[in-house]
Amino acid sequence: xxxxxxxxxxxxxxxxxxxxxxxxxxxxxxxxxxxxxxxxxxxxxxxxxxxxxxxxxxxxxxxxxxxxxxxxxxxxxxxxxxxxxxxxxxxxxxxxxxxxxxxxxxxxxxxxxxxxxxxxxxxxxxxxxxxxxxxxxxxxxxxxxxxxxxxxxxxxxxxxxxxxxxxxxxxxxxxxxxxxxxxx
Amino acid sequence: xxxxxxxxxxxxxxxxxxxxxxxxxxxxxxxxxxxxxxxxxxxxxxxxxxxxxxxxxxxxxxxxxxxxxxxxxxxxxxxxxxxxxxxxxxxxxxxxxxxxxxxxxxxxxxxxxxxxxxxxxxxxxxxxxxxxxxxxxxxxxxxxxxxxxxxxxxxxxxxxxxxxxxxxxxxxxxxxxxxxxxxxxxxxxxxxxxxxxxxxxxxxxxxxxxxxxxxxxxxxxxxxxxxxxxxxxxxxxxxxxxxxxxxxxxxxxxxxxxxxxxxxxxxxxxxxxxxxxxxxxxxxxxxxxxxxxxxxxxxxxxxxxxxxxxxxxxxxxxxxxxxxxxxxxxxxxxxxxxxxxxxxxxxxxxxxxxxxxxxxxxxxxxxxxxxxxxxxxxxxxxxxxxxxxxxxxxxxxxxxxxxxxxxxxxxxxxxxxxxxxxxxxxxxxxxxxxxxxxxxxxxxxxxxxxxxxxxxxxxxxxxxxxxxxxxxxxxxxxxxxxxxxxxxxxxxxxxxxxxxxxxxxxxxxxxxxxxxxxxxxxxxxxxxxxxxxxxxxxxxxxxxxxxxxxxxxxxxxxxxxxxxxxxxxx
Numbered sequence: 001x002x003x004x005x006x007x008x009x010x011x012x013x014x015x016x017x018x019x020x021x022x023x024x025x026x027x028x029x030x031x032x033x034x035x036x037x038x039x040x041x042x043x044x045x046x047x048x049x050x051x052x053x054x055x056x057x058x059x060x061x062x063x064x065x066x067x068x069x070x071x072x073x074x075x076x077x078x079x080x081x082x083x084x085x086x087x088x089x090x091x092x093x094x095x096x097x098x099x100x101x102x103x104x105x106x107x108x109x110x111x112x113x114x115x116x117x118x119x120x121x122x123x124x125x126x127x128x129x130x131x132x133x134x135x136x137x138x139x140x141x142x143x144x145x146x147x148x149x150x151x152x153x154x155x156x157x158x159x160x161x162x163x164x165x166x167x168x169x170x171x172x173x174x175x176x177x178x179x180x181x182x183x184x
Numbered sequence: 185x186x187x188x189x190x191x192x193x194x195x196x197x198x199x200x201x202x203x204x205x206x207x208x209x210x211x212x213x214x215x216x217x218x219x220x221x222x223x224x225x226x227x228x229x230x231x232x233x234x235x236x237x238x239x240x241x242x243x244x245x246x247x248x249x250x251x252x253x254x255x256x257x258x259x260x261x262x263x264x265x266x267x268x269x270x271x272x273x274x275x276x277x278x279x280x281x282x283x284x285x286x287x288x289x290x291x292x293x294x295x296x297x298x299x300x301x302x303x304x305x306x307x308x309x310x311x312x313x314x315x316x317x318x319x320x321x322x323x324x325x326x327x328x329x330x331x332x333x334x335x336x337x338x339x340x341x342x343x344x345x346x347x348x349x350x351x352x353x354x355x356x357x358x359x360x361x362x363x364x365x366x367x368x369x370x371x372x373x374x375x376x377x378x379x380x381x382x383x384x385x386x387x388x389x390x391x392x393x394x395x396x397x398x399x400x401x402x403x404x405x406x407x408x409x410x411x412x413x414x415x416x417x418x419x420x421x422x423x424x425x426x427x428x429x430x431x432x433x434x435x436x437x438x439x440x441x442x443x444x445x446x447x448x449x450x451x452x453x454x455x456x457x458x459x460x461x462x463x464x465x466x467x468x469x470x471x472x473x474x475x476x477x478x479x480x481x482x483x484x485x486x487x488x489x490x491x492x493x494x495x496x497x498x499x500x501x502x503x504x505x506x507x508x509x510x511x512x513x514x515x516x517x518x519x520x521x522x523x524x525x526x527x528x529x530x531x532x533x534x535x536x537x538x539x540x541x542x543x544x545x546x547x548x549x550x551x552x553x554x555x556x557x558x559x560x561x562x563x564x565x566x567x568x569x570x571x572x573x574x575x576x577x578x579x580x581x582x583x584x585x586x587x588x589x590x591x592x593x594x595x596x597x598x599x600x601x602x603x604x605x606x607x608x609x610x611x612x613x614x615x616x617x618x619x620x621x622x623x624x625x626x627x628x629x630x631x632x633x634x635x636x637x638x639x640x641x642x643x644x645x646x647x648x649x650x651x652x653x654x655x656x657x658x659x660x661x662x663x664x665x666x667x668x669x670x671x672x673x674x675x676x677x678x679x680x681x682x683x684x685x686x687x688x689x690x691x692x693x694x695x696x697x698x699x700x701x702x703x704x705x706x707x708x709x710x711x712x713x714x715x716x717x718x719x720x721x722x723x724x725x726x727x728x729x730x731x732x733x734x735x736x737x738x739x740x741x742x743x744x745x746x747x748x749x750x751x752x753x754x
Contacts, residue, residue: 007353008255010235012262012325015360019324019411020317023365027372027407031382038382040402040430042390049390052400054379054429057392064394068512077387077399078307079424081509081537083669085647086492087754091508096498111499116491119500120508123427123537129512131504166191167435168504168515177393 043174051174056128062105062145064177065138068117069098072125082121095119106141113137129170132161148183156180188517195442203447207454214335214459221362228361242348245701248336249694251352252329256296259325263292263318276311277386283309290678295322297689298330298561300419300532300664301681303673307401307423312384319419320408327415328359330563333693334452337567340700341591342460344708363448364415371410371444379433380406405431413444416561418532418664426535427511438514438535442522445531449559452566465719469569472724476558476731481524484545488520492542493754509537520545527552530561532664539667543751546650547743553661554739555731561662567696574603574699576727580716590718592710593703606695610660611738613684617656618742624676635671642669650746659684
């Protein structure tokens, strides 16, 4: 064993320099050229940071389009999914409550219309997106609360649908709500 | 829906387009031919010189294993010391505490063995110093350890009658300088330009549109996410791994990360054939692995796209499939592809929460880790597959009444004993571990640990049992994903999975290398009409049958108690 100890230690030190100091240093340098300078892209309204481009926010008020349910209440100091199994009775009760809440706030909407993403928690608890169907379904409520024409809110939603030719289409909730605030 | 499946096909296609040429260049450089990687040669010579290594010195298989174990031991001590003292060291902008000794024991081993089981959350359980200098460092070197080990196997099976199997330090260094480091840099760059942070800034805080004050954890994550996939490590920067929108910002990065985790394992399968000049053998192995992959993928994908039957009963249509524990930007199709890839490849990174997957996909994820040889981890995938291959050679030899031989070498009692022991080790560790934890849970629910056994499980009934079964399966397969509802940061889980991790890493490396080393010294028997050809599809089916039978015999009862019981009750 003894003859292997010295090269082991030396090689480990060399690799620490190569893989940690040099590699991470290079990546940090490259990141400076990206939007956000490697600190994470922020979204500004009137020169004030109102959020991070990639991180979802909690929207539960009637004047905004809602985000998906979250296991960490959208505090990005941490991150978590619910980790509830599909057959867990307590979990199914929570889903039932979400359905009921949604129906109370959206009169005229039927249960079978509610998209699955609006009643299930995301993996990260920080999902910035909802499905186009989930956004369209909330138009009536938002328009009524703000006293806007449904057609103009609808048009706004359609503008904010990000198409993906090989994956799910999404709506960025924060961007949609910022545009909504600017609509008046 | 159809376009999401197109996304899956394209991802797999691109993976092969990158992996096969990579395999070819690996074979050429092992052969001593000139490749594009030669520009790294001056750097490598400099490293050998500084470290006092003679690259021309050839080692026997025993010397290789001694070098491997020595350097791994040093890494363990180094990682453990840093983890228990991180709270008072540099680069800790968020003021995170040091790890408890049992958690540090688990974390150090887990990353040392390329498993990356995480009993902490990256945002609060580590500092930037340990993220970069312990976690990411071990991700590089543990992947290189696996690749270096499989190179020894390549050498042993090619050269006729030899015990000169190349130099361990050279294999290890080249794995980093020629594969892991340059490709990681490309991946990290792609991630950085799609929104993954790279700077050492600490947590940020802001007022949201609705008026909540929230924080955002950050840090130089891009570099780690690159190597965690390329090296099939899987341990993420943030708690939820690649489901986190900073760790995996969009569909494009998701594809990059998916491709990154399969290219080295698949490339090594092809490198094996190119290097031995037996390309058909590689194709057969690849076909068997792909058959296994598909037979796990299809049931999982169908059940995720079908949605949760229990939620359907509540009156929700679920036209987009099961969404609990999934991110909207990925959706169920590519998420279920990811979850199968990450369990067969032994990456263990996740972009959806496996604990919330449908019962049938849960069973497929478990099976992926239980077989642990469809593509498999960096280097170790082939080593695991080699064990099945030897067993298949032996059984078919007995069936046709000839002496079993593989690539011109006789397989005898000694090799078979080693292969059988390694094949039994995996189910033994998983089933004994699960039995032990179930016993503790039932008989000592109030034991005074950080999480009382009575509170371990996040879900009742069969699914709760699956959480424990998954944890040991993931540990024994050196996978690292989890049914994360399990309360695993306490003395019992930290220590018990720690030992499973050590045993299931080093024995399955030493076993196949020993077999190959023993075979390499045997008399070479040229192939004749009576030889059982190992590079035929008939033999491929034989290997597949061996894998299925071994997995079914060992694991079917446990699967029945867990995911299958849940499937039939839902």
